[in-house]
Amino acid sequence: MRALLVGNGAREHSIAEALARDSDVYAFMKAKNPGIARIAKEHTLGDLNDNSAIASFAEEVNPDFVIVGPENPLANGVTDVLEEKGFKVVGPDKQLAKLESDKSFTREFMKRQNVFGAPDFQVCRSYDEAVDAIDRIQNVVVKAAGLVGGKGVKVLGDQLKSLDEAKAYAKDVLDCKIGPIPRVVIEEKLEGEEFSLQAFVDGKHVIPMPLAQDHKRAYDDDKGPMTGGMGSYSDSDHLLPFVTEEDRAKALRIMQETVEALYKETWKYYKGVLYGGFMLTADGPRLLEYNVRFGDPEAMNVLPIMENPLTEVCQQIVDGTLTSVDFQEKATVCKYVVPKGYPTSPVGGAKIEVTPVEGVRTYYSSVDEREDGLYMTSSRAVAFLGIADMIEEAEKQARRALSGVSGPVFYRDDIGTRELIQKRIEHMQKLRSAGTAAQQATDSTPSETKSVSQQPTSKINTEEL
Ligand code: GLY
Numbered sequence: 001m002r003a004l005l006v007g008n009g010a011r012e013h014s015i016a017e018a019l020a021r022d023s024d025v026y027a028f029m030k031a032k033n034p035g036i037a038r039i040a041k042e043h044t045l046g047d048l049n050d051n052s053a054i055a056s057f058a059e060e061v062n063p064d065f066v067i068v069g070p071e072n073p074l075a076n077g078v079t080d081v082l083e084e085k086g087f088k089v090v091g092p093d094k095q096l097a098k099l100e101s102d103k104s105f106t107r108e109f110m111k112r113q114n115v116f117g118a119p120d121f122q123v124c125r126s127y128d129e130a131v132d133a134i135d136r137i138q139n140v141v142v143k144a145a146g147l148v149g150g151k152g153v154k155v156l157g158d159q160l161k162s163l164d165e166a167k168a169y170a171k172d173v174l175d176c177k178i179g180p181i182p183r184v185v186i187e188e189k190l191e192g193e194e195f196s197l198q199a200f201v202d203g204k205h206v207i208p209m210p211l212a213q214d215h216k217r218a219y220d221d222d223k224g225p226m227t228g229g230m231g232s233y234s235d236s237d238h239l240l241p242f243v244t245e246e247d248r249a250k251a252l253r254i255m256q257e258t259v260e261a262l263y264k265e266t267w268k269y270y271k272g273v274l275y276g277g278f279m280l281t282a283d284g285p286r287l288l289e290y291n292v293r294f295g296d297p298e299a300m301n302v303l304p305i306m307e308n309p310l311t312e313v314c315q316q317i318v319d320g321t322l323t324s325v326d327f328q329e330k331a332t333v334c335k336y337v338v339p340k341g342y343p344t345s346p347v348g349g350a351k352i353e354v355t356p357v358e359g360v361r362t363y364y365s366s367v368d369e370r371e372d373g374l375y376m377t378s379s380r381a382v383a384f385l386g387i388a389d390m391i392e393e394a395e396k397q398a399r400r401a402l403s404g405v406s407g408p409v410f411y412r413d414d415i416g417t418r419e420l421i422q423k424r425i426e427h428m429q430k431l432r433s434a435g436t437a438a439q440q441a442t443d444s445t446p447s448e449t450k451s452v453s454q455q456p457t458s459k460i461n462t463e464e465l
Helices: 010-019 034-039 051-061 071-075 078-084 103-112 127-137 163-174 245-266 298-305 310-319 391-402 418-443 457-463
Strands: 002-006 024-029 042-045 065-068 121-124 140-144 153-155 184-188 193-201 206-208 217-219 223-226 231-234 272-281 284-291 331-339 351-354 361-364 367-370 373-376 382-388
Touching: 002 010, 002 051, 010 024, 010 034, 010 298, 010 310, 010 361, 024 034, 024 051, 034 361, 034 367, 051 078, 065 078, 065 310, 071 078, 103 121, 103 184, 103 245, 103 284, 121 127, 127 140, 127 163, 127 184, 140 163, 163 184, 193 245, 193 298, 193 310, 193 418, 206 245, 231 298, 231 391, 245 272, 245 284, 298 331, 298 361, 298 382, 331 391, 382 391
Parallel strands: 002 024, 002 065, 024 042
Antiparallel strands: 121 184, 140 153, 140 184, 193 206, 193 272, 217 223, 231 331, 272 284, 331 382, 351 373, 361 382, 367 373
């Protein structure tokens, strides 16, 4: 088999590694990722947003399928161009990629198609609408509709200090100062713990991968600015220590209904990876956003422990014959090393030396291999992955690899540690017991005052999706 991979981050390095079990890998990259370059039979450098350059390379290498790592080429319609030329692509076309590239589309689509799982929201097309929505919802999250490299979401009480700031930010979005789409999504702020559910999708079947939790803040204890993700972990039972099987099933159901609804509305099969970013609340999971690709770093939590060859799964995706995918019962912890100052004022162009440590996987990200060594760009540089029976052991492994790095870098010490995970568990326990107490208070209303129609049947409908 011949596989063409588009992208050059650590996510793509882990995709290349998984593909190379059964495929000759060809890579189209923006910069020379040394890990991918070593795996690939051939690679070329170019602009990831240049569809015709990608298509030309595809014509040269004639792959059995193309797999696209990052969201931007998908949002730009690389799949449409490649499919027109007869190539099979793991990754949705421009219209279906709107699930990620246009948050207003996703919210309105799910509402139109009665797919449960969204918080209270309003898509606003004018400043007056945004002001009304902010005044109505009060405890708000303000989201730019378009792609802003993960930096378009602002939360009241965090990046937004007042409702006036929320309104001013909404105006900036509507004026296209933040992202390319003049629409802003105003949503209710949810309380809970976030988790990532990635799935392989062939248009009819949605096959889940183990859950993972990413850490978006730059510094320990979830402090500091938002980043692309400083690291992530997964557990050996493929759940997370604060997520039950029932929670996972509800999240998966939301994704299955989304894929069914996409077909109903567009007559197109979604083919690729769908990644739901969920908030687990006291009332169950709610969808924060969709991504139309593997997560970064979450790809590294799942691909190295996948039993089935990724090549075979990609073939099944493009053929529409996905059945099941198995994963080893292993825990994983991924830690990113990033340039000092990241993400606000990263040292750019600094040299980094990496001595791989035995038993720990190394995935290169925003680095460029030149004749005289390895240089960081301004983003996440290298990821290290520990794999073990327990999260704690996997964390120790990932940490061990950090000693092999020298250069102006930092990393988060706490990802995958017992202390941080215990905090997540206690947070969810507190929310769930507050939710149960509120439910019991409602249920203890004297029964003679309840009519049959007031019994909580409608709640069952929403709870059970
Ligand atoms: N884990 C964040 C992302 O992949 O967008």
